[in-house]
Amino acid sequence: MATFFWQxxxxxxxxxxxxxxRFFAGYPISPSSEIAELCSRLLPExxxxxxxxxxxxASLAAVIGASVGGMRAFTATSGPGFSLMQENLGFAVMAxxxxxxxxxQRFGPATGIxxxxxxxxxxxxxxxxxxxxxxxVLSPSSVQECYDLTVAAFNLAERFRSPVILLTDAALAHLRxxxxxxxxxxxxxxxxxxxxxxxLYRPYAPGPDLIPAMAAFGDCYIQRVTGLVHDEQGxxxxxxxxxxxxxxxxxxxxxxxxxxxxxxxxxxxxxxxxLLVSYxxxxxxxxxxxxxxxxxxxxxxxxxxxALWPFPEAVIGxxxxxxxxxxxxxxxxxxxxxxxxxxxAGRCRVSGVNRYxxxxxxxxxxxxxxxKS
Amino acid sequence: xxxxxxxxAWERLPHLWCAGCGHGVILKALTLALAALEVPPDKVxxxxxxxxxGRIGDYVTTHRFQGTHGRTLAFATGIHLxxxxxxxxxxxxxxxxxxxxxxxxxxxxxxNVDLTAIVPNNLNYGMTGGQFSPLTPPxxxxxxxxxxxxxxxxxICHLAVVAGASxxxxxxxxxxxxxQKFLQEAILKKGFSLxxxxxxxxxxxxxxxxxxxxxxxxxxxxRSVIPLARYRQMSGDEARYWWRGRLVDREAPxxxxxxxxxG
Numbered sequence: 226m227a228t229f230f231w232q233x234x235x236x237x238x239x240x241x242x243x244x245x246x247r248f249f250a251g252y253p254i255s256p257s258s259e260i261a262e263l264c265s266r267l268l269p270e271x272x273x274x275x276x277x278x279x280x281x282x283a284s285l286a287a288v289i290g291a292s293v294g295g296m297r298a299f300t301a302t303s304g305p306g307f308s309l310m311q312e313n314l315g316f317a318v319m320a321x322x323x324x325x326x327x328x329x330q331r332f333g334p335a336t337g338i339x340x341x342x343x344x345x346x347x348x349x350x351x352x353x354x355x356x357x358x359x360x361x362v363l364s365p366s367s368v369q370e371c372y373d374l375t376v377a378a379f380n381l382a383e384r385f386r387s388p389v390i391l392l393t394d395a396a397l398a399h400l401r402x403x404x405x406x407x408x409x410x411x412x413x414x415x416x417x418x419x420x421x422x423x424x425l426y427r428p429y430a431p432g433p434d435l436i437p438a439m440a441a442f443g444d445c446y447i448q449r450v451t452g453l454v455h456d457e458q459g460x461x462x463x464x465x466x467x468x469x470x471x472x473x474x475x476x477x478x479x480x481x482x483x484x485x486x487x488x489x490x491x492x493x494x495x496x497x498x499x500l501l502v503s504y505x506x507x508x509x510x511x512x513x514x515x516x517x518x519x520x521x522x523x524x525x526x527x528x529x530x531x532a533l534w535p536f537p538e539a540v541i542g543x544x545x546x547x548x549x550x551x552x553x554x555x556x557x558x559x560x561x562x563x564x565x566x567x568x569x570a571g572r573c574r575v576s577g578v579n580r581y582x583x584x585x586x587x588x589x590x591x592x593x594x595x596x597k598s
Numbered sequence: 599x600x601x602x603x604x605x606x607a608w609e610r611l612p613h614l615w616c617a618g619c620g621h622g623v624i625l626k627a628l629t630l631a632l633a634a635l636e637v638p639p640d641k642v643x644x645x646x647x648x649x650x651x652g653r654i655g656d657y658v659t660t661h662r663f664q665g666t667h668g669r670t671l672a673f674a675t676g677i678h679l680x681x682x683x684x685x686x687x688x689x690x691x692x693x694x695x696x697x698x699x700x701x702x703x704x705x706x707x708x709x710n711v712d713l714t715a716i717v718p719n720n721l722n723y724g725m726t727g728g729q730f731s732p733l734t735p736p737x738x739x740x741x742x743x744x745x746x747x748x749x750x751x752x753x754i755c756h757l758a759v760v761a762g763a764s765x766x767x768x769x770x771x772x773x774x775x776x777x778q779k780f781l782q783e784a785i786l787k788k789g790f791s792l793x794x795x796x797x798x799x800x801x802x803x804x805x806x807x808x809x810x811x812x813x814x815x816x817x818x819x820x821r822s823v824i825p826l827a828r829y830r831q832m833s834g835d836e837a838r839y840w841w842r843g844r845l846v847d848r849e850a851p852x853x854x855x856x857x858x859x860x861g
Contacts, residue, residue: 281670284672291680293677443683450662451664460610
């Protein structure tokens with residue numbers, strides 16, 4: 226066991242190294258640049274590759290190329306860069322290429338405030354690229370979790386053959402905290418490998434769990450990767466049955482196994498009256514407010530979401546039966562609150578504590594909202 | 599001895615390209631070049647973009663990668679860095695390589711990434727109905743320039759040279775033997791190599807500009823190109839022609855060697 230005093234960005238970079246990432250392609254952008262800077266040092270020391278591309282479109286493209294070459298690959302960015310990555314994010318979904326995108330959210334829209342935090346890209350992370358798909362999105366709320374969930378992100382990317390987005394924000398990216406790292410390397414999930422006669426390999430034939438075995442370029446198994454609708458051979462097709470089968474499998478390979486994602490963590494009294502739902506940096510204020518309210522004799526609990534997408538709808542639905550009110554604490558105009566409302570489906574009252582002024586939510590604001598609930 | 603037949607996915611033929619399109623000639627030249635070099639199919643990735651030529655990956659037995667529009671060289675940079683022992687051959691049409699992918703082309707050439715880029719230049723966007731591209735000659739009729747293209751064209755080969763490519767050449771599908779020779783040189787070259795191949799699009803460019811059927815378009819292409827040495831001696835009439843030949847063939851450290859040297 227070793228302890229380190231890292232900022233969130235550092236914890237993400239070291240987490241990626243521990244997860245076996247050996248390829249980083251990126252483009253400098255605040256507030257994520259420390260990840261690129263650190264990778265430019267750490268990767269060559271580990272026989273890995275750091276490459277600085279001409280933009281974020283190219284960055285994710287190079288990451289995808291390296292991943293099909295067999296490497297664990299990732300990038301890091303923030304809002305404007307994440308917008309540019311949407312095109313190839315959809316490609317990674319369609320072509321089922323494992324990769325990790327660390328997105329340190331900053332204040333937007335547009336250039337916004339480059340060094341100020343926000344949690345306003347939650348919906349962009351879910352729906353930013355075109356088409357019908359599922360997206361895997363994790364949201365750490367401490368520097369320790371930046372490390373742990375980065376490791377988890379790489380394993381989930383390999384497990385599901387999918388891009389995984391790790392959503393941090395400008396505050397968490399630059400927050401310094403103690404991180405504990407185990408001496409033994411974290412368990413590693415690897416993409417399924419083809420076996421048997423190479424002539425019979427079909428690059429997109431679903432294996433167990435609906436995931437196709439993934440050959441790397443250069444293997445004796447011929448790999449065919451395309452963003453076009455494709456059949457099991459990896460050849461392009463515009464047949465409606467092929468299109469429907471592909472979209473259904475891309476959805477179900479994630480939805481049927483959603484319980485493998487990090488589940489929400491509840492802290493508070495056994496039978497809370499009011500539930501605070503939060504994620505990312507805002508969790509800290511929510512937990513502080515819940516503790517203060519409990520000290521005053523109120524039954525207030527806090528549910529910390531670690532995976533935002535697919536949304537933990539069933540968990541929220543269960544809680545809605547047990548509490549009088551749900552308060553969603555987030556740094557945006559109310560993006561995830563609408564998702565909570567859908568899950569709650571009228572079973573209890575839902576309101577939000579929202580900040581959208583480039584400052585983090587405080588426990589005082591949450592307490593003030595609690596008194597009205 | 600390898601045969602070009604080993605590189606063609608016969609069960610996928612006939613291809614989807616129009617009658618008289620030159621892309622099939624480029625496909626065959628590529629398979630001939632790979633066979634002559636005896637590169638095993640599993641040590642080749644054919645990476646392509648979007649548009650007519652982007653479909654080339656459906657017809658080869660090698661590894662195949664078809665990315666998003668214009669980004670082929672960025673994907674290919676990642677593929678190459680992860681698997682440097684594999685030959686990555688990028689096929690990008692004129693719109694793909696020169697318009698939406700222009701920036702990636704500049705930077706792949708500048709880094710001198712050990713990739714081979716083939717630019718089948720059919721002088722328009724064929725897949726979407728014959729709109730003009732940056733490489734369409736000025737004054738050409740296209741579906742988005744009915745009065746004649748107002749913009750100038752640029753020379754993608756000179757762009758690649760200035761950016762830092764190790765090998766740059768241009769030919770046409772009329773000159774099939776030269777195309778295969780240039781392709782082999784480009785594939786063997788350590789560093790970034792680019793081969794532009796002028797190819798007829800009788801369905802759109804030819805029809806809009808009254809250049810005749812496929813065979814007449816081939817004759818037209820042949821009349822429209824001048825060997826590089828002669829082209830350089832022309833005075834005043836150059837704009838009416840394309841030069842043809844090897845523009846640059848030079849030694850320079852490739853990107854991965856530089857990366858490893860710095861690491």
